[in-house]
Amino acid sequence: MTARTPSRTLGESVRDIPEATVARLPVYLRALNTLAEADTRTCSSEELATAAGVNSAKLRKDLSYLGSYGTRGVGYDVDYLRYQIAREIGVTQDWPVVIVGIGNLGHALANYSGFRSRGFRVVALLDADDTRHGEVVAGVDVRAFDDLEEIVTTHGVAIGVIAAPAAAAQDVADRMVACGITSILNFAPSVISVPDGVDVRKVDLSIELQILAYHEQRKAQLS
Amino acid sequence: MTARTPSRTLGESVRDIPEATVARLPVYLRALNTLAEADTRTCSSEELATAAGVNSAKLRKDLSYLGSYGTRGVGYDVDYLRYQIAREIGVTQDWPVVIVGIGNLGHALANYSGFRSRGFRVVALLDADDTRHGEVVAGVDVRAFDDLEEIVTTHGVAIGVIAAPAAAAQDVADRMVACGITSILNFAPSVISVPDGVDVRKVDLSIELQILAYHEQRKAQLS
Structure with a gap:
């Protein structure tokens, strides 16, 4: 227990969770959601590990940071573990989110059901192109980039998504930070710099393709 | 050396590379590309590790699988390491790729510069909607889904990308497998099953948002 951490109920983690574990928690959550959709009530660590694509020792270690150890001979309660991970x-x-850049990618993201189902609510789509303002995409208004500050303040937006072209990404990030946004998801194929205290995650849509290419190459070598 | 591995030049890896390392290689490659764009010729393991967002001990361990150890006091040759990783x-x-589903996401993927720059060449966009056939998106023809087999055979396509709605994903995957595709990148928010020997990677665009949410929540707790 550190001075900064208020008292917690028994079973809750008070430790800082390693970054690699944090990155796997959404993967476990997705696997648990799939199990729940199939009406599975309990699962062993091996079943969950297989569904998530990790080994079961790593899974158990990761879940131990959440104070979640399962029940011997029964495994994990799917619904409760979903709740524990989602809370962690x-x-x-509810996370209000703005998306800047309303090209095909911005459109696709606005329509992406996986955001809404995980608590991410797109409150506005912003674009520098005046001719797009007033459009409604996936039930969300397209607004002027100049409205960013007002929208961030009104909705308490902490997370911004950049779906703008690479050349505009740094400008967009600077404006987001100036408006008080402290987390940025960058889909633009460029590196952005931000001050300390602002988190940036970059999505590179080609990473998974490269992993597939690696395995394809191995298959070709072995056949 | 195993019986399956033909003789290799000194310095090349003959080991199977752990999956977690495979997943980080594209991240190192991206970091090295950024360094090269800034005309950086050599870099220390610490610099590269920081650029890639991992710790330097892990980076050195990962690169050792490629037989790449850098030069004491100099570090890694950026261009040579790029080549080594890209080759690995x-x-x-050249990887010819087909994309099935030409909604906003399919459009965005067809236009995505990060595919082309890494050797992934979109040879066709396929859609079940007849009214879209004959369109050209990002220089690529939109064709009928029924043309899949012909396209796979003609271009030697091993990798298929599913950008179709969730409800259609399994059908698309089955058809891809039947045509000889052995690696599938699934953007649809649904789980698909494939026979042994076919690799599937799933892209969940919300995973990175969830990691940001975790950190936002921590910031809020600590402030």
Whole structure:
């Protein structure tokens, strides 16, 4: 227990969770959601590990940070573990999000059901192109980039998504930070710099393709 | 050396590379590309590790699987290491790819510069909607889904990308497998099953948002 951590109920983790574990929690949550959709009530660590694509020792270690150890001979309660992980990640709360850049990718993201189902609510789509303003995409208004500050303040937006072209990404990030946004998801194929205290995650849509290419190459070598 | 591995030049890895390392190689490659764009010729393991967002001990361990150890006091040669990693992943060769589903996401993927720059060449966009056939998106023809087999055979396509709605994903995957595709990148928010020998990677665009949410929640707790 550190001075900064208020008292917690028994079973809750008070430790800082390693970054690699944090990155796997959404993967476990997705696997648990799939199990729940199939009406599975309990699962062993081996079943969950297979569904998530990790080994079961790593899974058990990761879940131990959440104070979750399962029940001997029974395994994990799917619904309760979903709740524990969702609470730990913070997706039990509502996260208003703005998306900047309303090209095909911005459109696709606005329509992406996986955001809404995890508590991410797109409150506005912003674009520098005046001719797009007033459009409604996936039930969300397209607004002027100049409205960013007002929208961030009104909705308490902490997370911004950049779906703008690479050349505009740094400008967009600077404006987001100036408006008080402290987490940025960058889909633009460029590196952005931000001050300390602002988190940036970059999505590279080609990473998974490269992993597939590696395995394809191995298959070709072995056949 | 195993019986299956033909003789290799000194310095090349003959070991199977752990999956977690495989998943980080594209991240190192991206970091090295950024360094090269800034005309950086050599870099220390610490610099590269920081750029890639991992710790330097892990980076050195990962690169040791490629037989790449850097030079004491100098570090790594950026261009040579790029080449080594790209060759190991297999992205020094040309990978013809088909995308099925030409909604906003399919459009965005067809336009995505990060595919082309890593050797992934979109040879066709396929859609079940007849009214879209004959369109050209990002220089690529939109064709009928029924043309899949012909396209796979003609271009030697090993990798298929599913950008179709969730309800259609399994059908698309089955058809891809029947045509000889052995690696599938699934953007649809649904789980698909495939026979042994076929690799599937799933892209969940919300995973990175969830990691940001975790950190936002921590910031809020600590402030």
